[in-house]
Amino acid sequence: xxxxxxxxxxxxxxxxxxxxxxxxxxxxxxxxxxxxxxxxxxxxxxxxxxxxxxxxxxxxxxxxxxxxxxxxxxxxxxxxxxxxxxxxxxxxxxxxxxxxxxxxxxxxxxxxxxxxxxxxxxxxxxxxxxxxxxxxxxxxxxxxxxxxxxxxxxxxxxxxxxxxxxxxxxxxxxxxxxxxxxxxxxxxxxxxxxxxxxxxxxxxxxxxxxxxxxxxxxxxxxxxxxxxxxxxxxxxxxxxxxxxxxxxxxxxxxxxxxxxxxxxxxxxxxxxxxxxxxxxxxxxxxxxxxxxxxxxxxxxxxxxxxxxxxxxxxxxxxxxxxxxxxxxxxxxxxxxxxxxxxxxxxxxxxxxxxxxxxxxxxxxxxxxxxxxxxxxxxxxxxxxxxxxxxxxxxxxxxxxxxxxxxxxxxxxxxxxxxx
Amino acid sequence: xxxxxxxxxxxxxxxxxxxxxxxxxxxxxxxxxxxxxxxxxxxxxxxxxxxxxxxxxxxxxxxxxxxxxxxxxxxxxxxxxxxxxxxxxxxxxxxxxxxxxxxxxxxxxxxxxxxxxxxxxxxxxxxxxxxxxxxxxxxxxxxxxxxxxxxxxxxxxxxxxxxxxxxxxxxxxxxxxxxxxxxxxxxxxxxxxxxxxxxxxxxxxxxxxxxxxxxxxxxxxxxxxxxxxxxxxxxxxxxxxx
Numbered sequence: 001x002x003x004x005x006x007x008x009x010x011x012x013x014x015x016x017x018x019x020x021x022x023x024x025x026x027x028x029x030x031x032x033x034x035x036x037x038x039x040x041x042x043x044x045x046x047x048x049x050x051x052x053x054x055x056x057x058x059x060x061x062x063x064x065x066x067x068x069x070x071x072x073x074x075x076x077x078x079x080x081x082x083x084x085x086x087x088x089x090x091x092x093x094x095x096x097x098x099x100x101x102x103x104x105x106x107x108x109x110x111x112x113x114x115x116x117x118x119x120x121x122x123x124x125x126x127x128x129x130x131x132x133x134x135x136x137x138x139x140x141x142x143x144x145x146x147x148x149x150x151x152x153x154x155x156x157x158x159x160x161x162x163x164x165x166x167x168x169x170x171x172x173x174x175x176x177x178x179x180x181x182x183x184x185x186x187x188x189x190x191x192x193x194x195x196x197x198x199x200x201x202x203x204x205x206x207x208x209x210x211x212x213x214x215x216x217x218x219x220x221x222x223x224x225x226x227x228x229x230x231x232x233x234x235x236x237x238x239x240x241x242x243x244x245x246x247x248x249x250x251x252x253x254x255x256x257x258x259x260x261x262x263x264x265x266x267x268x269x270x271x272x273x274x275x276x277x278x279x280x281x282x283x284x285x286x287x288x289x290x291x292x293x294x295x296x297x298x299x300x301x302x303x304x305x306x307x308x309x310x311x312x313x314x315x316x317x318x319x320x321x322x323x324x325x326x327x328x329x330x331x332x333x334x335x336x337x338x339x340x341x342x343x344x345x346x347x348x349x350x351x352x353x354x355x356x357x358x359x360x361x362x363x364x365x366x367x368x369x370x371x372x373x374x375x376x377x378x379x380x381x382x383x384x385x386x387x388x389x390x391x392x393x394x395x396x397x398x399x400x401x402x403x404x405x406x407x408x409x410x411x412x413x414x415x416x417x418x419x
Numbered sequence: 420x421x422x423x424x425x426x427x428x429x430x431x432x433x434x435x436x437x438x439x440x441x442x443x444x445x446x447x448x449x450x451x452x453x454x455x456x457x458x459x460x461x462x463x464x465x466x467x468x469x470x471x472x473x474x475x476x477x478x479x480x481x482x483x484x485x486x487x488x489x490x491x492x493x494x495x496x497x498x499x500x501x502x503x504x505x506x507x508x509x510x511x512x513x514x515x516x517x518x519x520x521x522x523x524x525x526x527x528x529x530x531x532x533x534x535x536x537x538x539x540x541x542x543x544x545x546x547x548x549x550x551x552x553x554x555x556x557x558x559x560x561x562x563x564x565x566x567x568x569x570x571x572x573x574x575x576x577x578x579x580x581x582x583x584x585x586x587x588x589x590x591x592x593x594x595x596x597x598x599x600x601x602x603x604x605x606x607x608x609x610x611x612x613x614x615x616x617x618x619x620x621x622x623x624x625x626x627x628x629x630x631x632x633x634x635x636x637x638x639x640x641x642x643x644x645x646x647x648x649x650x651x652x653x654x655x656x657x658x659x660x661x
Contacts, residue, residue, distance in 0.1 A: 003533040010521045322519060324478070324502075326533075327502060329499050330498075330502075
């Protein structure tokens with residue numbers, strides 16, 4: 001049988017142009033199939049890696065996916081704030097180990113500004129419980145000091161000592177800038193592959209300070225000078241959300257119930273893992289649609305191969321007749337066509353996988369930068385091997401159609417050369 | 420031809436018509452070909468030459484009558500056994516474009532050995548000291564195809580050279596029967612004669628029986644015996660299929 005495979009290979013080499021085109025169609029479909037699968041799983045990983053070690057997220061009453069998205073992923077906006085008194089009550093709750101306040105709403109050149117405190121640098125964890133580390137500088141201490149995520153610093157070319165202006169709201173336009181109160185960069189965080197990289201961190205007090213005179217959402221009253229503000233003591237009134245870690249995880253459910261039924265303010269407490277799970281549930285339809293599209297592309301690729309094999313059969317009747325005269329049996333002719341289909345598919349898969357890794361290597365930094373999703377160039381997973389196995393099997397099965405036709409042709413033609 | 424020489428082909432009361440057709444294509448009461456004979460079968464187009472060859476090579480089977488080739492009753496064999504039989508015992512040369520374009524000269528010559536263990540082994544036994552490749556190369560040399568051509572793609576060869584490669588391929592592994600279906604139709608007269616003489620010489624050396632089919636009567640003189648197919652095929656003048 002190896003003789004037949006060798007013949008099939010040489011025959012294919014003789015029809016390089018169509019062969020390469022066929023291989024390319026299969027390869028492109030494989031790139032798409034694996035690419036979609038990669039992005040799907042890695043986006044999930046990337047999301048799941050964004051937050052770790054946090055037991056509950058508390059925010060104004062809303063759906064858990066919404067709360068998760070705005071508090072952790074900086075997607076969308078908060079529906080409601082929570083009162084500083086509520087924060088203090090739960091931060092000092094007997095089962096709470098630590099609490100991180102988060103205050104969102106301002107931006108700097110497209111990057112979200114987040115007000116928080118020292119607790120954030122100490123307790124916020126991502127990936128597999130990795131803490132935040134500094135590439136340069138230190139935490140903010142003073143009122144008008146800021147710590148930048150690594151992407152912010154890299155993209156806007158900031159370094160320690162740079163001064164930045166924060167804008168009110170998420171659209172950074174002239175009239176909404178807090179331009180009389182510049183912030184000084186005192187620290188730049190190491191890259192995390194999470195939305196932290198795209199965040200400008202300031203203290204909660206600073207958020208309060210820059211909004212003096214902005215109580216109605218725009219600059220109406222006179223805004224004080226930086227020097228005056230530094231001497232005042234700011235106590236935040238409201239924050240957007242808070243992350244808490246418990247002393248013992250056993251208390252999660254009881255605390256969650258307490259928060260959800262808190263009589264003084266309507267609050268929601270969510271478990272990040274559960275909310276993520278709900279998010280996946282919502283995205284699964286889109287995922288399935290993507291997978292369906294890429295499966296159809298694979299089918300289209302294989303049909304392309306089928307049509308090129310079928311077209312070649314007519315002009316290869318002489319070849320079949322010669323093989324028959326040399327003692328090849330119809331089943332050899334059958335095997336020849338199956339081998340061709342298998343070889344084409346295998347070559348397509350190999351090209352596709354190579355192409356995928358090349359493309360991933362090229363787009364990896366771009367995706368990281370624009371979407372904060374970190375694509376790793378890991379080896380093929382079991383599931384991906386199974387997908388490739390399916391493609392190979394489908395290629396072989398499709399090969400049965402021209403093979404059966406060639407078989408019938410060689411039975412009826414025998415050694416008569418028909419052109 | 421003496422009575423003691425065994426027959427390679429024995430065809431008796433043979434009738435054949437194509438499936439679906441009611442008209443007989445072949446009706447030959449008797450055709451014997453002895454071992455070592457060089458037989459020239461002639462006849463105009465459409466007299467059943469190709470059909471006869473398809474029967475002798477076991478591609479098609481007789482509708483009625485008996486046919487034995489090399490003492491094997493072809494009618495009793497299954498289709499795949501006949502394919503096997505052909506691979507082992509018959510060398511075949513087509514009219515032209517005999518060679519697979521994607522194999523080089525040597526690979527083309529060795530093609531029958533891919534499908535027949537018998538011919539592969541016979542090549543070894545007959546020439547203990549030589550590999551298959553060396554055997555094929557020696558055969559090509561004897562057919563005046565110099566060494567430097569052996570690894571060339573066949574498309575670079577002239578028609579005459581290609582037909583000699585085809586002859587080498589038909590002779591490799593010492594098949595008992597070599598069948599040539601108008602192999603010289605694309606050659607000019609001088610080349611034709613040279614080709615046939617070379618083919619016969621090598622067939623003799625391999626102790627093979629040669630059946631040569633052509634509509635060209637000028638070649639007749641080169642052969643031991645000539646059979647005019649219309650004379651022995653009783654329906655030949657009606658046959659539309661050949």
